[in-house]
Amino acid sequence: MAKELTSRKENYSQWYNDLVIKADLAENSAVRGCMVIKPYGYAIWENIQQQLDKMFKETGHVNAYFPLFIPKSFFSKEAEHVEGFAKECAVVTHYRLKNDEHGKGVVVDETAKLEEELIIRPTSETIIWNTYKNWIQSYRDLPILINQWANVVRWEMRTRLFLRTTEFLWQEGHTAHATKEEAIEETMKMLDVYAIFAENFMALPVIKGVKTESEKFAGAVDTYTIESMMQDGKALQGGTSHFLGQNFARAFDVKYLSREGKLDYVWATSWGVTTRLVGALIMAHSDDNGLILPPKLAPIHVVIIPIHRNEEQLALITEKAESIRKLLESKGLKVKYDGRDTHKPGWKFAEYELKGVPVRLAIGPRDLENNTVEMARRDTLEKLVVSADGIDSTVTQLLDAIQENIYTRALKFREANTIKVNTWDEFREVIGVKGGFAYAHWDGTSETEARIKEETMATIRCIPFNGDTEEGQCVYSGKPSKRRVLFAIAY
């Protein structure tokens, strides 16, 4: 494992790009840093969306939609927020093109300059709070529990497929509450929703915690996060939930009259996850043969491949395969029968492994004689000849086993690569040489945090909710520390 990890670390980018492109997930478009999400990749995102949306609704939220364009002036209202996003905003300055007089194609019509520039949303706090201002007068109007599925644009200097693209898809929840306690409860509740989704559906173990002052969301009082470990030992932030305090209510002057007749600013939260989750799935579970998808999010659960020598055989196998397909589909599984004769069985095996289909069934002449099928599981690549009778329950059980197995595998990997360090040498060993998470004491200052980042590239991923609370000495400065925090190099 160690060697494999090392080699991946060196070629991670190449490995990842090859995989994604070959896996028919995405390709670079002509637009800088944007991505085309191909149908199969989008199907994974749709499954993520569907499940999360269900969980949001179960916790009392409703969906709505706000504009893509935000007037520039909205951004200047919350100082920290503009500080955090100003450097990565795409700005619309004109609204018309015209034909160039000198025949040089189409040019911007300078006479069509906007009076006030529009920002393409990097996140929607400002436009949503500008709207909430008109919706909230009394405690009877609260809480507002709204979620939006949308695209956003952040003009980052460096982009990376799925992890950091210029335009990405996400959901953003924006809630307004009468009390501080209620808002904090909401923040925690949604962090839990994300954690449960990650662990139960993505088979991705996560560490819940709070961000430090320097890593928190621009404009938040506190930012909570779920952090997970990728196969190269780096950390990936999977989702965030922010307690915004009264910052945005103050900035947009959103007050309500309480039961006691007192006028006060409302309390806010926001929370989101993005298409980065698809990247997390790829990097957490895949192997050198391609993707390994958790059955609960896989666009195809089972692929059936015929093995035949002639047309008559294919006809018989197809008949058998179709009956199995119908049976499996009646159990709610998504099944694909690939009876194309333009590709050989071996080619198809490799193809569906690349795509991460959890279970493959192969049916050949021998199986017709014996009433069997060859069943292969993607996570371990094991093959087993099983009876065609009761194939539905055999497959269902295997899918459950795969879901469980890849979660356990990821958890064990994380545990094996998470080390409590007590000295600076140990810290550098774990972060710089081995690769992984380091639990270390920290003196609580931003200065120390910045120094460590400068020297090792490692950042404090979070101050975990669970974990040691014993006191100690900062691994860098030697000053007193209240507790250990989680350090890692992050994507």
Added chain:
RNA sequence: CGGGGUGUAGCGCAGUUGGUAGCGUACCUGCUUUGGGAGCAGGUGGUCGCGUGUUCGAGUCACGCCACCCCGACCA
């Protein structure tokens, strides 16, 4: 915005002192194959990133421009 690279067939690349544009793969046709990415034979496909110059002659040399990639600051 700094540092370093690369632009030649759909993709990945070679192209020597300047002399008719190549290889692998993919694609198309035919035959044989089909239980782990088949074999053989034949074939399609290129304004060598763009422009200017040097030369009898430029993928190759010179100058200018453009695009993309990697590393930093930034970041879900």
